[in-house]
Amino acid sequence: MTAASHRYSSVAIALHWVIALCILSMIPMGLWMTSAIGHPDTQALAYRMFQIHKSIGFLILGLTVLRIIWRLTHRPPALPGGMKRWEAFAASATHVAFYGLMLALPLTGWLYVSAGWAVSTDKALEVATSWFGLFPIPHLPGVADLPAGVKRALAFQAMGAHSLLAWGAVVLIVLHVGAALKHQFLDRDGVLSHMLPWLKSGHAGLGHAPRSPWAERAVGLGLIGVIAAAGAIAARPYAQPGLPMTAEAKPAAASAPVAPAEAAVTPGTAAAWTIDSAASSIGFTGTHAGKGFKGRFDRWQGQVWFDPADLAGSKAVVTVHTASARTGDPTQEGSLQGAEWFDPAQYPEARFEASSFHSLGGDKYEATGTLKIKTVTVPVVLPFTFTETGGVATVEGKLELDRTALNLGMESDATADWVSKMIGVQIKVSAKRAG
Structure with a gap:
């Protein structure tokens, strides 16, 4: 042998x-x-x-x-x-x-x-x-x-x-x-x-x-x-299933109003703009397990009609593909696809619609509208800046959203022990006048 x-x-x-x-x-x-x-x-x-x-x-x-x-x-x-x-x-x-x-x-x-x-x-x-x-x-x-x-x-x-x-x-x-x-x-x-x-x-x-x-x-x-x-x-x-279920309580957002079925977008009377996707972004920030994170949506579309001289005729509709949320952490990204978070299998899009604009002085403005994620619709106020040079506009805005009001993560983390309750959203849009 x-x-x-x-x-x-x-x-x-x-x-x-x-x-x-x-x-x-x-x-x-x-x-x-x-x-x-x-x-x-x-x-x-x-x-x-x-x-x-x-x-x-x-x-x-x-x-x-x-x-x-x-x-x-x-x-x-x-x-x-x-x-x-x-x-x-x-x-x-x-x-x-x-x-x-x-x-x-x-x-x-x-x-x-x-x-x-x-x-x-x-x-x-x-x-x-x-x-x-x-x-x-x-x-x-x-x-x-x-x-x-x-x-x-x-x-x-x-x-x-x-x-x-x-x-x-x-x-x-x-x-x-x-x-x-x-x-x-x-x-x-x-x-x-x-x-x-x-x-x-x-x-x-x-x-x-x-x-x-x-x-x-x-x-x-x-x-x-x-x-x-x-x-x-x-x-x-x-x-034993008979013991108290501390996480069984229904989320507060369950009683939030449900938006009606989407209707065709009615254009505003202000100037129309074509968004440059490569130069534009929608990002979000928060904390997870005590550490800050940054994310973005890779796929979204927007229709914008805006003119500082015609705020009454201005309008914006942005549709975000929630499955495109990216944070650089595969586990976070996978969790965001779950039913208690974005659930893109059932609700592939989130929709922001601004129908009222106000001037805050100088290049500062404010858009008032609604944000719908899954079946929940909440009012949103977005402050932003608008500058235009040579027919190219730059828009930058920030706001904070209460994820609990949007019924996000309410089964696993209703008390924000893991993920911060408030999520920052940052937008940056570069657009050209249409036509």
């Missing part, structure tokens, strides 16, 4: 150590961020750590599936011939338990995220998941459509299982490392060289390759099941 046959394949070794490093990084990360998320000074960093934690979890899940497939199609190296029967049994059961943990940990985390309920605050909290900012990962099918009480129960039980599984992983890691060191320095049978190619193989005779009989499989998987069940049972007192 060659030396190479005494070791796992290069693919198996690489998968083992990458997954091991990921798991070892996740444990201290999880302990720190669950404590730090509740403190204003560390909330922003903890939020980002949560996103990294989720991404690594999905990486572990994907690599574990690949590793299981590889294990089923490639025979592992044989155990030492002199290995006691109980040691071989324990080794096989521990391996099965590790595979179960590497699947169960990310799956319970995925279920928790999909439930959209924060255990730490006992409130709804819908947060999108983006894999290292590269692409979105959807929630588990059907979970988002469950009643709030059921989602709350699932969140508590999933997090209870997730936490105990994490501690179970710590125990297994200690046992695994201890056994590997025993084989290397006491038994000197070369078992550690199976995963460390630079170590010399042991001199003990080789036995049969482990086959993971049903008994070992049952013990390993049973251990994982007991840990997960214990976590779910421990969380049950907090997960």
Whole structure:
């Protein structure tokens, strides 16, 4: 038998150590961020750590599936011939338990995220998941459509299982490392060289390759099941749907007036302008997890009729494609697509219509109108400046909007613990006289 046959394949070794490093990084990360998320000074960093934690979890899940497939199609190296029967049994059961943990940990985390309920605050909290900012990962099918009480129960039980599984992983890691060191320095049978190619193989005779009989499989998987069940049972007192639902209250904006169906735009009698999209922008600002953010809408259109000498005949209608909201943070952008925020799948456009203009002196003006987002319409007053040079006008304006009045984020963050209640909006428009 060659030396190479005494070791796992290069693919198996690489998968083992990458997954091991990921798991070892996740444990201290999880302990720190669950404590730090509740403190204003560390909330922003903890939020980002949560996103990294989720991404690594999905990486572990994907690599574990690949590793299981590889294990089923490639025979592992044989155990030492002199290995006691109980040691071989324990080794096989521990391996099965590790595979179960590497699947169960990310799956319970995925279920928790999909439930959209924060255990730490006992409130709804819908947060999108983006894999290292590269692409979105959807929630588990059907979970988002469950009643709030059921989602709350699932969140508590999933997090209870997730936490105990994490501690179970710590125990297994200690046992695994201890056994590997025993084989290397006491038994000197070369078992550690199976995963460390630079170590010399042991001199003990080789036995049969482990086959993971049903008994070992049952013990390993049973251990994982007991840990997960214990976590779910421990969380049950907090997960009963009959307990008060602190985030079940209907948002204040639910009673806001609903705008009628959109009618065709009636042009104003003032001069018409053609907007230069490349030189114009609509941005927004606020705070999230204690840290400021800036965003913009990449797609919007506007129709403007304006003349300082004919304010009565001036008018403006701006339509914004809410799915084009960008902040540079994939998780924020994904959350903005959710039903409690912009929900562009149901309401693809927001509409601002200004029908009354007033001069404030000099180049300063004020537009009064309405803003409709989803089914809610609110009155809006937009102060702006207007300057014209050579038939090209520049308009700049700022205002603040109360997102709670617009029914934005009211299920997860009605009290503005995460996202600021007031959102600043900044517009800059460059336009030419039409015709």
